[in-house]
Amino acid sequence: MSVPLLTLLLSSLFAVAPAQAADAAAAALISVQVNQVSLEAHGPKKAIVEYLGQQSGGSYRVLRDGKESSKGNLTALPAFDEWGAGKHYFVADFSQDSEAGSYVIEAELGGEKAVSAPVIVQENALFNATASSLLAYFHSSRNTNIKDRHLRIYDSQRYADVWGGWNDAGGDEGKYLSHLSYANFFNPQQASMVTWVLAKTASASPQLYRKAGLEAKVLDEAFWGADYLHRILDPQGYFYTTVFDKWGTDNAERMVTGFEGLDGKYSKSYKSSFRAGGGMAIAALARASILAKSSGAHGEFSAETYLADARRAFEHLQVHNLEYCYDGKENIIDDYTALMAATELYHATHEQQYLAAARIRAGKLSGRLTADGWFISDKGSRPYYHGVEAGLPILSLVYYREIETDAARIARAQKTIATALDAQLRLDSKVVNPYNYARQTFRTYDKGQLSRKVYEGFFMPHDNETGYWWQGESARLSSLSTAAILGGRAAAPQAAGAFGISANLAEFAQNQVDWTLGRNPYGMSMLHGFGVRNPPDADSAGPMTKGGVSNGITGATDSSTARGIVFAPGPDENQWRWVEQWLPHSAWLLLNAVTMAR
Template identity: 40%
Template sequence: MQVLTNHIGYSLHGDKYAVIVSDSDRLTGTPVALISLPPLKGTGTFNTADKTASSSGDGDRHFNDAAEDAKKSTGTDTFVRVRGTDTVPLDNVVAQFELHQGTQLSNWQMGTAYTLDFSAFAHRGRYQLVLLTDTPVYSHPFEITDNCLFHTTFSDLLHYFKSQRCSGIYEHADQRAKVFGSDERVDVSGGWYDASGDVSKYLSHLSYANYFNPQQIPLLAWGLADLASQFNSDTLPAFMRTRLADEAKHGADFLLRMQHPSGFFYMTVFDQWSKDPERRTLCAYATQDGVMSEAYQAGFRQGGGMAIAALATASRAPLCAEPDQQARYLDAAIRGYWHLVENNHHYLDDGEPNIIDETCALLAACELHHAIRQSTEEQSTGDSHAYLTGRYLTGQAPLGSGDRHISTNGDCPFLSEARGWMTKLVARQRSDDTCQYYWSANADGGRPFYHAADAGLPGLALVRYLDIETEPHHQAIAQTALERACQFELNLTQTADNPFAYPRQYVKPVDGVKQVRHFIPHHNETGYWWQGENARLGSLATFACHATRHIHDDTLNTALHTFSQRALNWILGLNPFDICMLDGHGHNNPDYLPHLGFFNAKGGICNGITSGMEDETQIAFNPAPYCDDMAQNWRWGEQWLPNASWFMLAISAQTLIGNGHSNKENA
């Protein structure tokens, strides 16, 4: 029997949720107590209010006051003493709840799951849940405080990213990296390693499968630059902002080096998982055999679109005091965008743009519009037409095409570009007898879009589009599509047989029919690639939180904030294996292959939980004997850069937007 919670904690006014798992199906009505614990000393938070409380020198008074305040607010004077133990004083029980009807989890081989929503409890402190059976069952301790996850983990995430910077023998090799199929050498130094056991550097991979391209280094570079432009002294201390800007600049500078003079971006610096610096090559590759090819030009879906978005965002973010460098970022983004408008289909393995192309191109156009608009506003001459024309000429934009040059009134064309991509993306929403308004990966709706890393990205692109759109007709189209995308995710997840609130998905195995599942199918277009989906959870949490900025239905917004938080809960320990997958926090952190020298890093997040190896209706984490198989064990315990990237964006969104209680003020 277990009382499962988010191991780190919950935001003060946000969703608070726990799951009790038991072999017994007779726990309905059993009481659960919430007890107040002394605060930990010296915790790694930069929340000023928490520091003041924790350093008061009177921890006992602090947690007893929390208990007393809670009792006064709830009007409760008596509490059930925990039976069979004298370790929990009566005075420290601050709230009591009862379990409702449980849900059988036969396929997950876990017995019965009972849910507990204690969101109404909103008092700062350190707590523990106790199931009041004859032998009490305790949860792990957790915190309740303002913006809990952000204040507890954000600094560690930045440390993780910095620890993954390419350096040493690999950095030296990348200063003269080979280009596959030629004698050319290119300086592509910088960037970040991909995973615990992979020191290659990826804009994306899996291109041969067409529907699976993950956004890798460009996603992190974009996210860091965007956050650097949003956080201020009210939300982040000065030196934290310095560290954030430094990491963002590291990513943007790497993307500059990954761009060919003609405008395209190289897709991958790859060593075939050998760790041999002499084998590092600019290339594309296919299958689990790592077969290299010279198809290294990154299309919109292959990292090119997100690289453009990242550079455009970096050009408007406070990353450095060098205006010329910011101009180089913008020039590179513009040049890259127009190059892909002309050549994208040539770079795609099947020659057909799909939903990932349209998503990434939409983000690129939105960020270019935002960057150019901000740049023109900052020009002291006021001659925006001359300034923009210069930018386009520097970026080698094809000025001969009527819809791609500066108009006579000086308008930037990227809003028009974004409208075109938005229209294509919205057309991907389809309905059938099973699901309404699912995203379709292909043109006929026969293959739903599902993704182990970036499932939330299409919806997030719509949010970004609504940030820049000014025309009511186009706003209405995107707004409707956004609301439908949100409701689609909620409808899949808010079901009685999903007590962990795991975001489910609409999938189609290559040898099967469309169906709703928790995890991506093993039999997919890649032929081998499936893994834990912590990146996917972070992307959906980010999307749901940001969507509330453009949704005016309070009920829907509350549901989205709840959806977002519960997706993160799974990563942080509220899962059937009771593992916190953010290393250095919580309990039962997974290892990868330390006996072979592949250690996970503090602040990184492993891939996560999957469906069962033989029975995909079950669940698995590092099961025997596959945990000892080098061809399989990466699926679960290995850390991967996008996992932490999306988690960073999700917890930042919670802080910048609020946890369902400050949306109107922050919209």
């Protein structure tokens, strides 16, 4: 992702953020916030009313296509002032309104009235509304720089063909399997995750894409990603982590390299460990081989080539992964990405060696779960928290469960899934949480030390091992929504419930999507081209593209533990934290959409 180079401006940003945190939409006496894109016909549907007056009760009406559909009394929530003093929150529940149409919610409190943005209610709502634009966003993000056919590898005179792939973000033409390797616990799954999502959803739900007229497009994009992964697989068996040019600054040479920190210092850490994108690259190639065989289509390379690549890379990392881990130690991200790799290789081959490898990783992952229901990320007591893929540990166990034949191991995986999801719901409800935002458990990191205290909060703490990286969490929310649905179906299915899960999990899953699509304190849809209000343009964030998802809302800039709330207060050099569109956000939203539809 692009980063601000004028780091001194951060001090002034932190000084002005609290005064600017109040958004114009929230400054009105009364406002009605709702998902501005689409809601599932038979799923949870709630609007949040924010009110600055003193009235303790009010009413609402639901209008479908301009005519009253239902009405009721607003439900008052307990006092909550972390996101603004003097605010009162109310809920308008219109879950019973299931007929297809365009809805608005009118609220009245103390003689003041407000109307929500419109939202479409339909079957397979999120997929039908967004899938076409999400695929178009990936296509528009393709990198076709001919110079990438012959790029130098860091600290050598070797050259590689690394053509293809996708630009990582609106303000960044770099290509990443992952970044932040130097911080050890924050590696996000980037280009390989996109490829896997495309290949996985295309092979698992071809009829969904076919009905929408999108089958050819998703196949084309999935194989575009798989072809890139083939090219960045070194003859020795490791993947190149990044193709990077310091975000286009300082006349830097574009090359295959690792990098560190805010200034993008080049490093030798360009060999991907499992956690640095290697595991998900293996999973993506194995799944692409399955897709190629089932569809009869492929990219520049064949199903056999994709599978051979996945096999070779997995065998290599099984021996050399510790060499490529920045600190020489594996952590939770290695466990869940290696589990994804082994699981997909088993799907592609049905060979027992991959089931055996998956069992080892699943056992380690379950062993990281504490009695309180959160995962330990290291060999000590550091809580696992992640700004991008917090749901992936649960998802990896869900997918592993599909290949497991041993009843005891299945039961252990299911218990881990259920315990982790129950803990998430408890954490969310421990404080007043008007939007039902997914909270997280963490320890801060400052001057080389983890805090002794374990914190709980809404947003990713700014004092963390990266030294600079915190941003909006659109991908994280979709990952947790997806984990809630698939995890709920695996551990405690309820066929009659929304999404086939319990009411509490269904509401949690829907609420995370709602936040990204406009039901948030800023009344802003992070999905560009959808809703009544999108994030503004910003030079540091690059161009905005329909179907791209902006980073989103964060904790207040002056809080090391990310208490409070803020969106894009400026100055512009830092706007990327909130505004920039990033591949993982759209990838996770697409997986979320297919999961909800299925």
